[in-house]
Amino acid sequence: MLADPESAIDVACGKNGAVGGIGPGKGYVDVSTVDVATSKLINEHIKARGALFLEAPVSGSKKPAEDGQLIFLTAGDRSLYELVSPLLDILGKSRFYLGEVGNGAAMKLVVNMIMGSMMASFSEGILLSKKVGLDPSVLVEVVSQGAISAPMYSLKGPSMVKSQYPTAFPLKHQQKDLRLALGLAESVSQSTPIAAAANELYKVAKSYGLSDEDFSAVIEALKAKSQDTA
Template sequence: MKKVGFIGLGIMGLPMARNILKGGYPLVVYNRTPKKAEPLKTEGAEVAGSPKALAEASQVIVIMVTGPEAIDDILHKPEGLLEADLKGKIVVNMSTVSPSYTEKLNETLRERSAVFVDAPVSGSKKPAEEGTLVILASGPEERVKELEGLFLTMGKKVVYCGEVPMGSRMKLAINLLLGAMMASLSEALNFAEKMGIGRELFLDTVLAGPLGCGLFNIKKEMLLKGEYPTQFPLKHMLKDLRFALQEADSSGASVAVGHSIFQLYRQALGKGLGD
C-alpha cells in the first residue's frame, strides 16, 4: 500500500483520514492546528510538522480543506507543499473549489512533475464518519483506478467524471441541488406547521412517498429534536453556491433557483449562522 499524506483535519477531513487509517494504509497527517492531529496520532498515524515534511514522507497526498485560500497557504507558505520534491507523487484535492482554480492547481502541480487528481466528495459529516461518501473523481483515468482502493476507504462509490476539472464541476452541480433541497424542505416544513400540521407527521409523510431520500432521512431527527450539530457549515455552502453561480455564468446555464437560494444563505450568514 502506498503511504498516504492527509492535509486538513476538520469536520470532514478527520473522519476521512481516520477511515484511511482503518483501511490499513500507512498515514501521515498535517493540520494547521496541530492539536487536531492528536486523536489520529494515538490511533497510529504519523504527524508531520509542515506540508513539505508530509509530502516528503508520502507517495499520495490528499488535501481536504475549506477552499482556495487554505490550499494556497498549504502550497506557498514557508515549508509549504511546493518546497518539497513532488516528482512522481500523486496529489489529490478533495476540497471544493471552483473549476477554474482546479485547472490552475493542475497546471501548478504538473510543472512540478506531480500527478493531479481532482476528487471532491458528495456527503457531509455523517457519511464521512461512516465511510459512505461518493467520490467525484477527475484526472488521468488510470490514476483514478489506481486510487480506487484508497477512495473506497472513505466512500461507497467512485464516480469517474472525466478529465480535470470535471470532478469539481460535478460537485458544484450536486451542491446546487443540495442547497435547493434543504431550502425547499425547510420552507415546506414551516408552511405545514403554520397550517397546523405536526412536524413529525409532515416528515413521516414526505419520507413515505417518492420525495423520501437519504438526505431528508438524515435531517429528520435533527428537525424533530430542534438540535442542529454542524454537518456542513452554512458559510461553506454559500461559498460553493457562489462558485456554482460563477460557473453557470461562464457556461450560459440558467440558475434562477440558484440565485434565489444564494440570497437566502447570504441572509442566514448575516444573522450569524455561518458555522
C-alpha cells in the same frame, strides 16, 4: 477536507506546501472542494514539477465520512486515479472518474447546488405545515415514505423541527458552494432561478449569524422575526 480555494492553494502550493516535496514519479490527490479555476491552478503547479495530479472532491459530509460512505468525484491523471482507486474504495463507497481537471469540482458544485435548493424548499414545507396547523414531524414522516424521500430529509428533518442545527456541513460552506455554482452557471449562461432564490436565503441566514451552524439552519431565514425597525 479543506473548505475554500485559498486553503487548498496554500496547502498545495504554499511555503511548506505539498508541491515543495513533489516531483517526477510522485502524485498529488486533492480531496478538497474548490472551484474549477483553483483546481486547474493547483494542477498546473503540480504538473510544472513533473508530478501527477488528481482532484477528488467528495460528496458527503460528517456522517458519511464516519461511515465510509463518501463518494469521490475525481478528475485529472487517469493513471493516478487507477493507482489510488483501492485506497478510495476503503475510504468511500463509490468513485467516479470524470475526465479533465475541473470536472470533479464542477460535479461537486452541481450536486451541492441541488442540495442547497432542496434544503431551502424542505424548510419552506416544514414552516408552512406548522403555520397551517399540521404537525411538521408528520410532514417529515410523510416525505420520508414517498417519491421525494431523501436521506438528508430524514437525517435533518427531526432536528429542524426542533430548531436545532448540529453542524455537519456549515451553512457558510453551503452558501459558498451556491455562489460558486451560480458563477459556473453564469459562465455558460444557464438560467438557475431556483438556486439564485435559495442563495438569497442562505445569505439572509448568514446575516443572522448562522454561518457556522449546520446548513439546515437556513430554515431560520424563513421564519417571521419580531419587528425591529432600528
